[in-house]
Amino acid sequence: MIQLFNVSKTYGGVTPALIDITFSIKKGEFIFLTGPSGAGKTTLLKILFGAEVFDRGQVLVHGMNIGKIPERRLYSLRRKIGVVFQDYKLLARKSVFENVAFAQEVIGADRKRIRYKTWEALKNVGLTHKKDFFPPQLSGGEQQRVAIARALVNSPRVILADEPTGNLDPEISLEILKLFERTKQKGVTIIFATHNQEMIRSRNHRVVVLNRGMLVSQ
Amino acid sequence: MLNTIQTTFSNIKSNKQTFLVSIATITVAFSILGLFLVIFVNLNTFLMTWSKQVQLIVYLEDKITGDQKQGLEKLISINSDVESMTFVSKEAAWQGFKNTFSGNSEVIEDLEFNPLPSSYSLKFKPADDRFLRIRQFADLLSKRPGVESLEYGERWLGAFEKFMVFIRIFLLAVGSLLAIGLTLIISNTIKLSYYSRQDEIELMLLIGATPRYVKIPFLIEGLLQGLTGGIAALALIKAIQLYIRYQFQGSLESIARGIEFQYIPQSMILTVLATSVFIGWLGSFISIRQFLHVERK
Ligand SMILES: Nc1ncnc2c1ncn2[C@@H]1O[C@H](COP(=O)(O)OP(=O)(O)OP(=O)(O)O)[C@@H](O)[C@H]1O
Ligand SMILES: [Mg+2]
Numbered sequence: 001m002i003q004l005f006n007v008s009k010t011y012g013g014v015t016p017a018l019i020d021i022t023f024s025i026k027k028g029e030f031i032f033l034t035g036p037s038g039a040g041k042t043t044l045l046k047i048l049f050g051a052e053v054f055d056r057g058q059v060l061v062h063g064m065n066i067g068k069i070p071e072r073r074l075y076s077l078r079r080k081i082g083v084v085f086q087d088y089k090l091l092a093r094k095s096v097f098e099n100v101a102f103a104q105e106v107i108g109a110d111r112k113r114i115r116y117k118t119w120e121a122l123k124n125v126g127l128t129h130k131k132d133f134f135p136p137q138l139s140g141g142e143q144q145r146v147a148i149a150r151a152l153v154n155s156p157r158v159i160l161a162d163e164p165t166g167n168l169d170p171e172i173s174l175e176i177l178k179l180f181e182r183t184k185q186k187g188v189t190i191i192f193a194t195h196n197q198e199m200i201r202s203r204n205h206r207v208v209v210l211n212r213g214m215l216v217s218q
Numbered sequence: 219m220l221n222t223i224q225t226t227f228s229n230i231k232s233n234k235q236t237f238l239v240s241i242a243t244i245t246v247a248f249s250i251l252g253l254f255l256v257i258f259v260n261l262n263t264f265l266m267t268w269s270k271q272v273q274l275i276v277y278l279e280d281k282i283t284g285d286q287k288q289g290l291e292k293l294i295s296i297n298s299d300v301e302s303m304t305f306v307s308k309e310a311a312w313q314g315f316k317n318t319f320s321g322n323s324e325v326i327e328d329l330e331f332n333p334l335p336s337s338y339s340l341k342f343k344p345a346d347d348r349f350l351r352i353r354q355f356a357d358l359l360s361k362r363p364g365v366e367s368l369e370y371g372e373r374w375l376g377a378f379e380k381f382m383v384f385i386r387i388f389l390l391a392v393g394s395l396l397a398i399g400l401t402l403i404i405s406n407t408i409k410l411s412y413y414s415r416q417d418e419i420e421l422m423l424l425i426g427a428t429p430r431y432v433k434i435p436f437l438i439e440g441l442l443q444g445l446t447g448g449i450a451a452l453a454l455i456k457a458i459q460l461y462i463r464y465q466f467q468g469s470l471e472s473i474a475r476g477i478e479f480q481y482i483p484q485s486m487i488l489t490v491l492a493t494s495v496f497i498g499w500l501g502s503f504i505s506i507r508q509f510l511h512v513e514r515k
Contacts, residue, residue, distance in 0.1 A: 071429075075423070075426045075427060089417070089421050093232075102421075106427035108221075
């Protein structure tokens, strides 16, 4: 369960990035988050996993009041959430396998489990054959799939995917979409931010539209 | 745990040069401090060896009365600094004198009266300001009736003792300054180590690592720097000490029998190591506190 009440956020400048946003997402729901560039999609996702503060309003994720969690306890929120970052945030010094395994390591999983889960996550995005490559040796789409594998590897309760198919061809995009839908079947809540109107129309999921920081429709 | 150690070493590897420079700096700083310590320790032993022989001799007038003698003895016995008191009578002194100079017996036996005074010879317990206490007590005794004169060993030892007090303060001051400097150097090294992996650490926090998990490798890194620097410095000082001992043992022996150039005592070695580890920990602690605040903008 994710709930936002009258959330507003302004970065340094004058124009707000989010204005009075109110909506809620049920547990196990799949929603598309869309809107033109600069609408505030990334900002909204960042607020949900505590990477960005907001000025006004209330945000609840799985019963946790985001604005009230002290910095040193943010990890307990973040462990419930898998994030596909718009800029991937892959570590160039680590191999594909290590990048995915990293998400397991930092939460203290044991070695056996790390190996098994990492392999499984790479299989899901079709990248096992590139496991020993380093991110700079991969195409943009391949890097994006590594980022997706890393977001899924910890079996999170919530997935925040920021343009996860922005760099993928239609065929692989569909594969990834199906992967997320299978994950949803396991009761995982998914917010899928995308510009791809065709993809949105091809499915029957709920669509939340932002424009210039305002909620246009849901 | 294994993971933490791996992370620590990959941190160090990606920042090798700064790490080594930092250790070298710590080594040099601790060596300076350690050399002062060695000098201090050796001067101190030297002082102790000499001052063991120091005694206060109270010469009595021939016409001293029994009451005056008793008063003196009482005064001496209530002074807690005094370790032992021996009375040497006129006759015993004369006998001793004659034994010492038996070679010139004709001259001495010609004397028909005993020219030597009777005396008390006092030994003092070891104390840092022993000479000050001896001097004060000597002043007190010299004003007593029946006391002819006083004599206490080599007066220059008193000045030497003052000098040791000065050295002690000096060591403390130099030590504190070096400790502050080292803490800053280590905190800077850790900061550089952090910047070289900033992207990784920010990501770790974003995907659910606890702040503690992120911090510990840096704390270990700082600790390792301090420890390695401390051990290297101790080894360096040991080498210098051995060199001095083999080169100059002869001339030391000629100054005072049985004195040899020593290393820092064991308890101080542990103190030096504990201090170096603590400084390493403190240095990284300071910089970690600064950079973990960037977690949520
Ligand atoms: N760190 C920042 N500092 C200042 N302004 C920012 C920052 N991040 C985003 N903004 C501004 O906030 C607004 C919303 O940005 P956001 O990244 O949320 O948009 P978006 O919907 O994700 O766009 P896109 O589809 O291009 O990814 C934009 O006007 C952007 O310039
Ligand atoms: Mg965005």
